[in-house]
Amino acid sequence: MTTLRLILGDQLNPLHSWFAQTDNNVVYTLMEIRQETDYVLHHAQKIIGIFAAMRDFARHLAALGHRVHYLKIDDTDNRQSLPANLDALIKRYQAQRFEYQLPDEWRLAQQLQDYCHNLPIPGQASDSEHFYTQREDARELFGGQAHWLMEKFYRRMRVKHSVLLDTNQRPLGGRWNFDHDNRKAWPGVPAVPYDNRPRHDHAELWQDIVAAGVNSFGAADADDFRWPLNRQQVLQQLDAFIADVLPHFGDFQDAMSRRSWRLFHSLLSFALNSKMLNPREVVERAEAAYRHGQAPLAACEGFIRQIIGWREYVRGVYWAKMPTYVLQNHFGHDRPLPSWFWTGETQMNCLAASIGQSLQYAYAHHIQRLMVIGNFALLAGLAPEAVHRWYLGVYIDAFEWVELPNTLGMSQFADGGLLATKPYVSSAAYIDRMSDYCKGCRYDKKARSGDRACPFNALYWHFFSRHRDKLQRNPRVSMVYRNLDRFAPAERDAIVRRAEAVLADLDRL
Numbered sequence: 001m002t003t004l005r006l007i008l009g010d011q012l013n014p015l016h017s018w019f020a021q022t023d024n025n026v027v028y029t030l031m032e033i034r035q036e037t038d039y040v041l042h043h044a045q046k047i048i049g050i051f052a053a054m055r056d057f058a059r060h061l062a063a064l065g066h067r068v069h070y071l072k073i074d075d076t077d078n079r080q081s082l083p084a085n086l087d088a089l090i091k092r093y094q095a096q097r098f099e100y101q102l103p104d105e106w107r108l109a110q111q112l113q114d115y116c117h118n119l120p121i122p123g124q125a126s127d128s129e130h131f132y133t134q135r136e137d138a139r140e141l142f143g144g145q146a147h148w149l150m151e152k153f154y155r156r157m158r159v160k161h162s163v164l165l166d167t168n169q170r171p172l173g174g175r176w177n178f179d180h181d182n183r184k185a186w187p188g189v190p191a192v193p194y195d196n197r198p199r200h201d202h203a204e205l206w207q208d209i210v211a212a213g214v215n216s217f218g219a220a221d222a223d224d225f226r227w228p229l230n231r232q233q234v235l236q237q238l239d240a241f242i243a244d245v246l247p248h249f250g251d252f253q254d255a256m257s258r259r260s261w262r263l264f265h266s267l268l269s270f271a272l273n274s275k276m277l278n279p280r281e282v283v284e285r286a287e288a289a290y291r292h293g294q295a296p297l298a299a300c301e302g303f304i305r306q307i308i309g310w311r312e313y314v315r316g317v318y319w320a321k322m323p324t325y326v327l328q329n330h331f332g333h334d335r336p337l338p339s340w341f342w343t344g345e346t347q348m349n350c351l352a353a354s355i356g357q358s359l360q361y362a363y364a365h366h367i368q369r370l371m372v373i374g375n376f377a378l379l380a381g382l383a384p385e386a387v388h389r390w391y392l393g394v395y396i397d398a399f400e401w402v403e404l405p406n407t408l409g410m411s412q413f414a415d416g417g418l419l420a421t422k423p424y425v426s427s428a429a430y431i432d433r434m435s436d437y438c439k440g441c442r443y444d445k446k447a448r449s450g451d452r453a454c455p456f457n458a459l460y461w462h463f464f465s466r467h468r469d470k471l472q473r474n475p476r477v478s479m480v481y482r483n484l485d486r487f488a489p490a491e492r493d494a495i496v497r498r499a500e501a502v503l504a505d506l507d508r509l
């Protein structure tokens, strides 16, 4: 009796119990399909990265003795959709059973559930054996509450999994959260460690992708593509991060600089989200680094919070709120994305740098995503679903379960404050404090009105002014309204004129 087992492109988990032993009655299939390349316009490196890692994983399984059927994007018998390919493979192998790992994306979960419902043979889903939590954990914790505070979820995770606790189950260092210690700008020292990630020759794969007619954007150059593609490369990158980068991660996790696109970020998100790396391994290594005196507590706590806090929490939000979450639009924003989201060609240095590196490396770190690109998108009233689709396409680590709540909820406040306690927006002052972007920018970081005034400044006040009815009762922004109401009428008029001029011509900024 043959069983067909499906492995999705973000299920490259070599530690999964499926692979503990070989079984000649099991055929594993991985498939490069247009269904997955085309549901949103993707960065070239995202398509290359996932396909290259899938090919590597298939070779790894075959080398272990597993039976593997791999469908390349340009194979003539590739029907380019999951159901059509599965039908053909079930027939070819005369499979009498179909199994898959629970997808993390609602769209795929529905598709496979429907597929199994209509299948004449038994179909069964099993856990992906990757996450700490179950899909429904956040819903059970927060229920009908209006605000789902991540910090509450995070502290429970720390206790439940005994992470960074003393013998009395209290947080090490006496605090749960060291965020206030982790907000330094980067003055250029310490030096950013040498990037020793391997370069990959993906010319042949890229030719296959282009020949198959897949549309993409962003740089596909081999020099820029250095993402880990298998377990060995992932573990080397984890070692390098723990030894050389983590000690400085905390201090500079919110910093931004034109001199370094990655600063002290781990670049492990692609490996984690494609499941080549298990979050427990990462958390254990980071905690051990603190306990062995290799990295300060603030750095380790801040990093671990991203993994067992934010990452697991947003997954819970996603599964609790889909499928309608994607339609949320609290402010009714509807402007299309300016053209420079696809080119990086804007005179605003901060956006040119943040979008430019996103297009070049398929990566920007969380403050660039939240406080530069997302900040501008929210201030300018860009349509949240369009912003979501851009983030989902551009970042190599963007899978909908993690990207959507971060973009729509955290960044665009489109859910009305389920995740974020206030809209994450700022004027130029914050960007100037945390980066070197404002030096040499065409725009004046201090001015609020006039042709050379930084667009963030006028848009900031315009945003709070136009959404007063929705925001002024929020205690976290009451100070903003007090300041807004202190402006003289002439100044307020000048700010509105500048903001409206900016909004009328976003493409030319």
Ligand code: SF4
Pocket: 347, 348, 349, 350, 351, 427, 428, 431, 432, 437, 438, 439, 441, 442, 443, 444, 445, 454, 455, 456
């Ligand atoms: Fe960005 Fe304004 Fe600073 Fe220019 S002045 S880099 S537009 S924040």
